[in-house]
Amino acid sequence: MIPMPARIIAVCNQKGGVGKTTLVTGLAEVYTQMMGKKVLVIDADPQYNTTSALGLSGPEFTLNDVLYGDESNNQKIFPGVAADAVLEVGEDWQSPNHSELGLIASERNLASRERDSMMAREHRLRIALKGVAEEYDIVLIDCPPSLGLLTVNALTAATHALLVSEPRVASVEGLAEIVTTIAEVQENLNEDIDIVGVVVNKVRKGRKDQDVWIEKIRTDFGELVLDPLLPDRELFAKAQAAAKPLKSFGSEAKVLRADLEQLARAIWKGSEA
Structure with a gap:
């Protein structure tokens, strides 16, 4: 098969x-845990917040090692080498329905990959994932907040880009910049990538200043803006700091999990081949 x-x-x-x-x-x-999918998360941000949030600290083999390549062979990167870096997440994140969640972790030294100058440096993650990504239903890459080589590697490896923004000027400007980068990647490195949607995050009801930027995002992106808009809730930060999934917070997290499930299903549908 x-x-x-x-x-x-x-x-x-x-x-x-x-x-x-x-x-x-x-x-x-x-x-x-709610849809029974097999998921691989790749933390491509040197700040390694996703790695920490998923319950891991100080892993020995990370995305930095994957992208660095084989030191004994002129830093050559071999197809499928990313499989060697897949780690199990913290126990709290293990799924009761036996679907799997794997993580390729990050570390601060990953930032040094931004200065790489080897041949085909934009394609290194794509090569490393060859034959690995197909073992999962979905791969989620947390990109760094920059338009450097790490983000370009992620976009070159990806089938889709999911854009995230707060309803404020700096974030909306960031959307415009990443759209330009995606277009350049599509033209030069990965013609198959598409934008699957835009998630508007940290929304506070009754904030007229936010309403202006939400309307701007809807005007610019139309049907790509995914519903629901995610509210600004302290529980998100609380869960991240505790390195626990939202389910750990019981009824307090019921609405947030429902919002995320609606988004997850929209992204799943939008990314169908």
Whole structure:
């Protein structure tokens, strides 16, 4: 049986602080524990927040090692080498329905990969995932808040980009910048990548200043804006700090998990081949 190509979703915005880690971990929880999917999360941000949020600290083999390549062979990168870096997540994240959640972790030294100058440096993650991504139903890549080589690697490897924004000026400007980068990647490196949607995060009801930017995002992206808009809730930060999934917080997290499930299903449908 020939495995179906995975959905590889690069979660990105050029600006930081928009809640990408919260979204990635929340989607991973929904896909594995509520939808029974097999998920691989790749933490491509040197700040390693997703790695920490999924219950891991100081892993020995990370995405940095994968992208560095084989030191004994002129840093050559071999197809499928990413499989060697897949780690089990913390116990709290294990799914009761036996679907799997794997993680390729990050570390601060990953930032040094931004300065790589080897041949085909934009394709290293894509090569490393060859034959690996197909073992999963969906791969979620948490991109760094920049338009450097790590983000370009993620977009070159991805089938889709999921854009994340707060309803404020800096984040909306970041959306415009990442859209330009995606277009350049599509033209030069990965013609198959598409934008699967835009998630508006950290929304507070009754904030007229936010309403202006939400309307701007809807005007710019139309049907790509996914519903529901995610509310600004302290529980997201609380769960991330505790390195626990939202389910650990019982009824307090019921509405947030329902919102994330609705988004997860929309992304799943939008990324169908």
